[in-house]
Amino acid sequence: MRSPRILAAAGTVAAAALVLTACTPGGGSSESGSPDADATVNVGLVLEPTDLDIRTTDGIALDQVLIDNVYEGLVSRTAAGEIVDTIAKSHEVSDDGLTYTFDLNDGVTFQNGDEVTADDVVWSISQVKDDEGMQGHTDLANVTSITATDDDTVTLALSAPDSNLLWNLAGRAGLVLDEAATNDLSTTAVGTGPYTLKSWKQGDSLTLERNDDYWGEKARVKSVVFRYITDANAGINAMLAGDLDVQTAVDANLATQFDGNADIEIARGKTTDKYTLAFNNKVAPLNDMRVRQAIRMAIDHAAVVKAVGGAAVEQGGPIPELDPGYEDLTDVAPYDPTKAKELLAEAGQSNLTLDLTIPSFYGTSVATLLVSELEKVGITLNVKSVEFATWLNDVYTNKDFQLSYVDHAESRDFGNWANPDYYFGFDNADVQRLYQESVAAADPETAAAKLKEAARIVSEQAGADWLYNAVTLTAVRQGVTGFPTDSTSTRLDLGELAVQE
Amino acid sequence: MIRFVLTRLLLLAVGLLVASALIFFTLRILPGDVAQVIAGTQSTPEQVAAIRLSLGLDRPILVQYGDWLGGLLRGDLGSSLITSSSVADELAEKAQVTVPLAVFSLVIALLFSVPLGILAAVRRRRVSGTVVSFVSQGLAAVPAVWAGLVLIAIFAVWLGWLPPQGFPLDGWEEPGRALQSLVLPSLTIGIIEGAVLLRFIRSAAVEASGEDYVRTAAATGMTRTRALITQGMPNVALSVVSVLGLQVAGLIVGAIIIEQLFSLPGIGRMLVSDVGNRDLTKVQGELLALTAIVLVIGTVVDIVHRLLDPRQRETA
Numbered sequence: 009m010r011s012p013r014i015l016a017a018a019g020t021v022a023a024a025a026l027v028l029t030a031c032t033p034g035g036g037s038s039e040s041g042s043p044d045a046d047a048t049v050n051v052g053l054v055l056e057p058t059d060l061d062i063r064t065t066d067g068i069a070l071d072q073v074l075i076d077n078v079y080e081g082l083v084s085r086t087a088a089g090e091i092v093d094t095i096a097k098s099h100e101v102s103d104d105g106l107t108y109t110f111d112l113n114d115g116v117t118f119q120n121g122d123e124v125t126a127d128d129v130v131w132s133i134s135q136v137k138d139d140e141g142m143q144g145h146t147d148l149a150n151v152t153s154i155t156a157t158d159d160d161t162v163t164l165a166l167s168a169p170d171s172n173l174l175w176n177l178a179g180r181a182g183l184v185l186d187e188a189a190t191n192d193l194s195t196t197a198v199g200t201g202p203y204t205l206k207s208w209k210q211g212d213s214l215t216l217e218r219n220d221d222y223w224g225e226k227a228r229v230k231s232v233v234f235r236y237i238t239d240a241n242a243g244i245n246a247m248l249a250g251d252l253d254v255q256t257a258v259d260a261n262l263a264t265q266f267d268g269n270a271d272i273e274i275a276r277g278k279t280t281d282k283y284t285l286a287f288n289n290k291v292a293p294l295n296d297m298r299v300r301q302a303i304r305m306a307i308d309h310a311a312v313v314k315a316v317g318g319a320a321v322e323q324g325g326p327i328p329e330l331d332p333g334y335e336d337l338t339d340v341a342p343y344d345p346t347k348a349k350e351l352l353a354e355a356g357q358s359n360l361t362l363d364l365t366i367p368s369f370y371g372t373s374v375a376t377l378l379v380s381e382l383e384k385v386g387i388t389l390n391v392k393s394v395e396f397a398t399w400l401n402d403v404y405t406n407k408d409f410q411l412s413y414v415d416h417a418e419s420r421d422f423g424n425w426a427n428p429d430y431y432f433g434f435d436n437a438d439v440q441r442l443y444q445e446s447v448a449a450a451d452p453e454t455a456a457a458k459l460k461e462a463a464r465i466v467s468e469q470a471g472a473d474w475l476y477n478a479v480t481l482t483a484v485r486q487g488v489t490g491f492p493t494d495s496t497s498t499r500l501d502l503g504e505l506a507v508q509e
Numbered sequence: 510m511i512r513f514v515l516t517r518l519l520l521l522a523v524g525l526l527v528a529s530a531l532i533f534f535t536l537r538i539l540p541g542d543v544a545q546v547i548a549g550t551q552s553t554p555e556q557v558a559a560i561r562l563s564l565g566l567d568r569p570i571l572v573q574y575g576d577w578l579g580g581l582l583r584g585d586l587g588s589s590l591i592t593s594s595s596v597a598d599e600l601a602e603k604a605q606v607t608v609p610l611a612v613f614s615l616v617i618a619l620l621f622s623v624p625l626g627i628l629a630a631v632r633r634r635r636v637s638g639t640v641v642s643f644v645s646q647g648l649a650a651v652p653a654v655w656a657g658l659v660l661i662a663i664f665a666v667w668l669g670w671l672p673p674q675g676f677p678l679d680g681w682e683e684p685g686r687a688l689q690s691l692v693l694p695s696l697t698i699g700i701i702e703g704a705v706l707l708r709f710i711r712s713a714a715v716e717a718s719g720e721d722y723v724r725t726a727a728a729t730g731m732t733r734t735r736a737l738i739t740q741g742m743p744n745v746a747l748s749v750v751s752v753l754g755l756q757v758a759g760l761i762v763g764a765i766i767i768e769q770l771f772s773l774p775g776i777g778r779m780l781v782s783d784v785g786n787r788d789l790t791k792v793q794g795e796l797l798a799l800t801a802i803v804l805v806i807g808t809v810v811d812i813v814h815r816l817l818d819p820r821q822r823e824t825a
Contacts, residue, residue: 058546058786059591064560066549141559143551194592210592211603211782212774213678233678237772241658245666245673246772397541397787405545405554418551 047229047507049488052243052255055497056236060208061193062183063135063142068417068498071180073234076501077216078119079199081182082110082129082162083174087494087501089330089419091174095124095184095200105169105450112160116223118186119204126156131187133164136180144181147172169448171455175420202227202503212236216502228490228506238369244483247272253488253507256496258481260317261373271486276319277493280328280419281478283320285364285378286403286412289471290433293357294410300470302351303411304341306385307378312475315373320476325467328477330495331420332452333459337467348385361388364411365403367396374475375413404431415478417497422459425466434471438462514812521808528800529581529793533574536789536796542566543590543787564590577793586794591786596794599779606676606775607768610691610698611760617699618706618756623749626710631734633715642711648704653763657697657770664693674772694771698763702756706749713748717741747817754810758803 057070062079076084082096093099096110116124137148150170157163166173176182189198197205202224203216214234218227235252237243240259247255248265258266258274266272287294287303294300309322321329324337352360362382366375372393379389389411394402403409412431416424426443428435439462446458466472482493490504544560545552561567580587586596625641632638648656665673671693677686717723718737726736765777772778776795783791 056782058788065547065591066551140553141556141563143549145556146551146553192593195594209678209774210594210599211779212676212772215678235675235772237674239674239770239772241661242674242770242772245661246675249665249669249673251672251675395541395785397539397543397546397785399541400545400550401541404550405557416550421551 042509043228043506044509045228045230048231048233049229049254049491049505049507050233050235050252051491051500052237052246052252053234054236054238054243054257056211056214059194060197060205062180062197063185063193066143072496072498072500073214073216074197074199074205075179075183076201076499076503077203077232078197078201078205079183079185080201081178081184082112083178083182084501085175085178085499087492087499089332091178095129099174101174103450105171105448106166108164108166108173109157110162110164112162113223114160116200117221118189118198118200119219119221120186120189120198121221122186122188124184124186124200126159126162128187129162129184130154130156132184133162133177133182135185142180144176144179147176147179147181169450171447171449171452172420203232206231225503227503229502232502232505247483247485253485254491255483256480256500258483260319260479260481263317263319263481263483266483273484273486275482275484275493277480277482277496278328278330279478279480279495279497280330280417281480281497282323282326282328282416283374283475283478284412284414284416285473285475286414286432287470287472288407288410288412288431288433289435290407291410293355293360294362296355296357297470298351298355299357299360300473301341302348302355302357302385303382303387304470304473305344305351306348306387307381307473307475308343309338309476310343311377311381312374315377316476316478319479319481321479323474323477325463325474326422326425326471327459327463328419331422332456333422333446333463335460335464337464340464340467341470341473345385352385352387359386359388361390362410363390363392364413365392365394365399365409366413367399368393369396370413370415378413407431407433413475419495419498422463425462425471432471434466434469436465436469436471439465510815513815517808517811521804524804525797525801528804529578529797530574532793532796532800533577534570536792537570539784539787539789541787543789546786547591566590577790581797586798587790589783589791590788591791596791599791600776600795600798603774603776603779605680606691606773607764607777609687610694610764610767610773610775611757613691613695614698614702614760614763615753615756617695618703620703621700622703622707622710626707627714627738627745629707629711630714630718631737633711641707645704645707645711648700649708651701651704653697653701653766654770656701657693657767660693660697661771674770676773690771690773694767694773697767697770698760702759702763705759706752706756709752710745710749713745714741717744720744743817747814750810750814750817754807757806761799761803 055069057067059065062070062074080094082094083091084094086092095113095116097113098111100109112126118124133154136142136144137151137154150166150168151164152167153165155163184200186198191198195208202219202222204219206215206217208214213236216232218230237246240262243255244262244265246252263274266274287300289295313320313322322338324340327333375391379391382389403412423443424430424432425434426440442458442462446455449455449458480496482496484491487508489506492500544557544564544566547560548557577587588595629638629641661673664671672690676690677683681687714737718741723736723741726740727733764775765780768775768777769781780795
């Protein structure tokens with residue numbers, strides 16, 4: 009059996025090595041000393057979960073801290089997007105793609121001491137399958153039955169092949185919970201992971217502690233304290249003052265405050281954070297493709313990247329580099345204000361005024377840039393800064409908007425472009441067909457190829473403008489190793505986290 | 510006097526009832542709802558509807574208000590729509606940060622505003638008095654966030670004497686650390702509130718120094734300053750007490766802003782996050798508790814005022 013955590017670790021170490029060589033020319037810091045098993049690591053995070061109920065409450069802030077650390081599934085995702093077995097010892101997919109067989113590891117226990125049985129696995133997945141109120145319910149749409157074929161084997165039967173299934177099982181849908189446990193999921197958690205949830209002080213912090221009875225390779229630090237710091241400056245100050253050992257999602261425009269501090273390294277990591285300028289494709293004038301294209305060509309994406317402190321790469325289509333189906337589409341709508349004006353004239357739009365709805369926590373720098381960029385081609389942009397709950401109501405649910413700006417952080421969320429009821433209102437038969445073909449594909453290569461084709465269409469039809477794909481900065485204190493640096497806003501697998509004495 | 514107190518208490522009860530209705534119904538105007546926040550951005554309308562149903566949000570709004578009011582009369586502030594935790598418990602926990610913060614801020618404000626206010630009044634025709642007035646005018650206009658950032662930059666980042674943000678994980682178990690983490694936030698609010706207070710005290714003292722009784726006292730051989738302090742102070746104290754009642758509202762607003770800036774887990778930060786999540790039963794409970802504090806203090810100030818002021822005592 010190949011240990012999943014080691015594979016993940018290899019990736020992290022490689023990434024860390026790259027970072028070190030990039031940041032400290034003339035030789036990286038040598039890691040001396042032995043790991044401190046009693047260490048407590050203080051980690052600064054930005055977004056706090058609203059509730060800990062992993063079954064019903066949405067939000068990547070919850071996945072970020074609990075999945076892989078407290079809760080585990082049959083399989084997990086690595087930082088590089090690979091699927092590895094976790095509670096499953098191995099898994100097998102039948103040739104027709106309709107049967108998934110998971111062989112379970114022996115001796116896996118929940119944090120309350122109960123042993124994990126095949127029945128727990130069946131119960132956990134069936135719960136999500138049967139209750140449409142549960143997060144991940146739609147991810148199991150193709151699953152027809154979940155059965156324990158024997159004490160160590162669980163079999164899933166499908167009505168149609170689903171190339172996303174393993175990925176989905178590595179998310180909320182595949183987590184294994186204890187059928188016999190009666191704890192309140194809103195404020196406590198019982199999983200099988202290397203850390204237990206010790207406490208959650210809402211509005212302040214969440215503390216994990218090493219699970220000394222972990223069935224796999226044990227965590228290397230005694231505890232991890234996540235401190236929720238919404239103010240970007242406060243996070244940096246806490247890091248500088250030594251209150252934090254790691255600060256995630258450092259604002260690139262403020263990162264220079266760490267310059268010259270030999271004790272703190274800044275790691276740059278890839279993400280699937282797609283900062284999306286969404287168009288309401290269903291309403292005039294944005295139902296006219298020329299108008300949408302004009303807006304895309306009016307925006308200088310290099311300037312956008314600069315406005316966010318350079319912590320971004322240009323993204324020309326709906327799929328980011330970390331996800332399958334990626335291709336560089338930045339040449340589909342190159343920066344060309346003159347062409348943009350022509351397109352607007354062709355569409356019969358002069359003195360166009362558009363509303364942009366943006367949740368207030370994104371700040372104003374990008375919105376301000378958009379106002380000036382669009383003004384140059386004759387579009388007046390009204391920026392409506394709203395609370396996120398208002399955005400959910402007006403834009404997401406009621407689709408009462410023209411332009412919207414949010415970060416779509418989830419990985420592998422291309423399906424939104426194949427769903428005409430999603431708030432994008434993007435309705436293209438070819439994209440829907442290709443997406444279905446991708447889901448039904450027997451092998452990952454075919455699935456990715458179909459997505460790539462579909463993504464190009466979405467970009468060519470100017471379904472949205474992707475302002476940038478974020479690069480995430482993580483400040484790490486010297487001596488702390490094994491902290492993930494890619495996609496830190498969606499997952500933080502701390503299995504390899506260690507502190508050198 | 511007893512009749513006066515009873516009238517004030519009745520007014521307080523009516524005030525709280527009106528506040529409960531205002532809070533409840535204005536919050537219902539906010540766009541967005543908690544079911545959408547729970548269900549998130551990968552949800553279907555059916556999921557959102559199911560959550561609304563399970564939280565009882567589909568019931569008529571008057572029924573929901575009646576339920577809440579009924580709970581309040583039994584002393585129950587309700588529970589969070591998201592985590593089901595008790596609002597009273599949460600308030601009690603966060604009050605361990607916010608109440609000390611407010612008290613320290615007030616103490617700091619009084620400590621420098623009373624002596625400096627009197628100084629500014631006594632020396633109003635000299636340079637020192639003008640400088641105090643001028644500086645206080647400036648400080649009163651400073652935004653709290655900016656003042657906080659300056660203090661952080663000097664005392665936490667540059668000198669490294671005090672923590673720049675946060676509150677100890679174990680709360681008041683280590684009183685020294687807890688106190689340390691409240692110094693800069695309290696200073697921020699205290700200086701700004703104190704600057705406002707200083708101007709009130711100065712003008713009250715200036716007014717008092719022109720009164721006949723101070724002049725008469727000065728005529729007995731006291732210095733003018735001494736006459737003002739011994740004879741004029743009771744009147745200055747009266748106006749300070751009245752203003753303090755109003756300052757409490759300012760302290761609460763200050764705490765909301767400052768808790769964000771310093772990442773303090775207090776009532777203000779909880780309120781902002783609950784509004785963002787549209788956890789309306791929690792927001793209602795929090796706002797009503799804050800309103801109650803302001804109204805109760807206002808009532809107490811009224812009664813104390815009556816006790817301090819012999820003129821009002823007699824007419825009662």
